[in-house]
Amino acid sequence: MTRFIFITGGVVSSLGKGLMAASLAALLQARGYKVRLRKLDPYLNVDPGTMSPYQHGEVYVTDDGAEADLDLGHYERFTGVPARQSDNATSGRIYQGIISRERRGDYLGATVQVIPHVTNAIKDFIRADLDPDLDFLICEVGGTVGDIESLPFIEAIRQFRNEEGRDRTLSIHTTLVPFIAAAGELKTKPTQHSVRELTSLGIQPEIIVCRTEHPLPDSDRAKIALFCNVRTEAVIPALDAKSIYAVPQQYHEAGLDTEVLHALGLAAPAPDMRRWDDVLDRLFNPEGEVTIGVVGKYVGLPDAYKSLTEALIHGGLANRVKVNIQWLDAELFEHPGSEIAGALEPMHGILVPGGFGERxxxxxxxxxxxxRERKVPFFGICLGMQMACIEGARNTAGIAGAGSSEFGAQAEPVIGLITEWMSDEGLQKRAEGGDLGGTMRLGAYEATLAGNSAVRSIYGSDRIFERHRHRYEVNIHYRDALEKGGLIFSGMSPDGELPEIVERADHPWFIGVQFHPELKSKPFAPHPLFASFIEAAVKQSRLV
Structure with a gap:
């Protein structure tokens, strides 16, 4: 029988609800329970696919092609449970479905209202696509309680709890307990007001998680418990951690998972924390370090490359080294007299990530x-692979006018708009100038690897499935010219039409991939490409 845990936030945003949800799921897993996580986002975008990284951070992509909130990346990295289309819903997606049904006449002339139509749609989403043996569904609600856009979600949860019963539902509320330096003390009043706001909307939380920069005294825990109508043991302190991968252990020591099981009347078998003990041992006891230069477009906002950052760290865990990431603005290398050599020479590896646009x-x-010229390990991802192909076309294949049609008309469009491709649903077609949202090649696709290639050796297989998010591809008509220049097409779609991986045999480690391997990397199961890339960087560090 599935239990439902709802996580809300108050006082301020960015309290770490996603990490807390992921950590709780990992702890319940460690106790032998089967878990799944979902995200309810109140914004009106259908999904984050058309949002700027500066607005929303990275767009996470699932195997089945959803463009989703970056918190789903935390969920997967902490649990290993692949996310689905059904694990992220926004107000925009909910309203889009309702309006479509209204236009079809499905409501039989009834007035369509927030209650019951919107709230029913939210409840249907919460209940949808659940495995029969699932023990826990954890639902995180984006934003903060009291926001006008989140009210339908809070109301839906209130109704849901009444329908399913208190023995199957649980509310966890995260708040801020600020430290006032002038007074020299922590203040619990914001937490009291936040819980009062949630309670006024019909939801009494059973557990309160308090984010604080200073230890929360027992007296303050008791005060919060008294005014917020919960057990003192249910007031869980959440201090900043040295790493996000230390958060599950920290919440376990604070009693979060124990209190959840107590509130639901469930058995609390001893957790098996060996997976996380090994991760923390590798993280905090490295045997060396490397520096990776990431040459990107959104380097001023780390969340734009969240999965990439974590995958590089995972590659370090696989090799027991600390990975120092040097964020380098690609635009700075375009100015006359830019010292590109001075910036890149200290790097043990260079990575060009995905992105959109010419800038x-x-x-x-x-x-x-x-x-390529200095024999520094190179990893190109999505747009990074395309830039590697343009560089190879210009400088080793003699195609001086090589460019990408994404940036306008080109004399030699080595990179072009992909208009047709095969998927599990059949032939997919796209037209230039069509909708931007949800129209890319999205989700996991198969690729076949050349038998004598570096990637075949790295993966240990000749068939892989990786996640894509792009609408431009390397033009297959330039394959012969590029391969004569030394850039080998070592991974292709099964029909041989779409280039998936390129590499250079005359280079210590030079690989470009059209997909996003960072989306499938986990601390306890680093992606093989990132593990191999960091291994090459370690070798490079011994040469300089």
Whole structure:
């Protein structure tokens, strides 16, 4: 029988609800329970696919092609449970479905209202696509309690709890307990007001998680418990951790998982924390370090490359080294007299990540050339692979006018708009100038690897399934010219039409991939490409 845990936030945003949800799921897993996580986002975008990284951070992509909130990345990294389309819903998606049904006449002339139609749609989403043996569904609600856009979600949860019963539902509320330096003390009043706001909307939380920069005294825990109508043991302190991967252990020591099981009247078998003990041992006891230069477009906002950052750390865990990431703005390498060599020479590896648009593209191409000529390990992801192909076309294949049609008309469109491809649903077609949202090649697709390639050796298989998010591809008509220049097409779609991986045999480690391997990496199961890339960087560090 599935139990439902709802996580809300108050006082301020960015309290770490997603990490707390992921950590709780990992702890329940460690006790032998089967878990799944979902995210309810109140914004009106259908999904984050058309939102700027500066607005929303990275867009996470699932195997089945959902463009989703970055918190789903935390969920997967902490639990290993693949996310689905059904694990992320926004107000926009909910309303889009309701309006479509209204236009079809499904409501038989009734007035369509927030209650019951919107709240029913939210409840249907919560209940949908659940495995019969699932023990816990954890639902995180984005934003903060009291926001006008989140009210339908809070009301839906109130109704849901009444329908399913208190023995199957649980509310966890995260709040801020600020430290006032002038007074020299923590203040619990914001937490009291936040819980009062949630209670006024019909939801009494059973557990309160208090984010604080200072230890929460027992007296303050008792005060919060008294005024917020919960057990003192249910007031869980959440201090900043040295790493996000230390958060599950920290919440376990604070009693979060114990209190959840107590509140639901469930058995609390001893947790098996060996997986996390090994991760923390590798993280906090490295045997060396490497520096990776990431030449990108959104380097001022780390959340734009959240999964990439974590995958590099995972590669370090696989090799027992600390990975220092140097964020390098690709635009700076485009200015006359830019010291690209001075910036990149200290790097033990160079990575050009995915992105969209022309800005910074020439700087990325210059970085690829530096890595190729100086024999520095190079990893190109999505747009990074495309820049590697343009660099190879211009400088080793003699195609001077090579470019990408994404950036306008090109004399030699080595990179072009992909208009047709095969998926599990059959032939997919796209037209230039069509909708941007949800129209890319999205989700997991198969690729076949050349038998004598580096990637075949790295993966240990000749068939892989990786997640994609792009609408431009390397033009297959340039394959012969690029391969004569040394850039080998070592991974292809099963029909042989779409290039998936390129590499250079005359280079210590030079690989470009059209997909996003970072989306499938986990601390306890680092992605093989990132593990191999960091291994190459370790070798490079011994040469400089």
């Amino acid at each position: 910074g593209s020439e700087g990325k191409i210059a970085s690829v050339r530096f890595a």
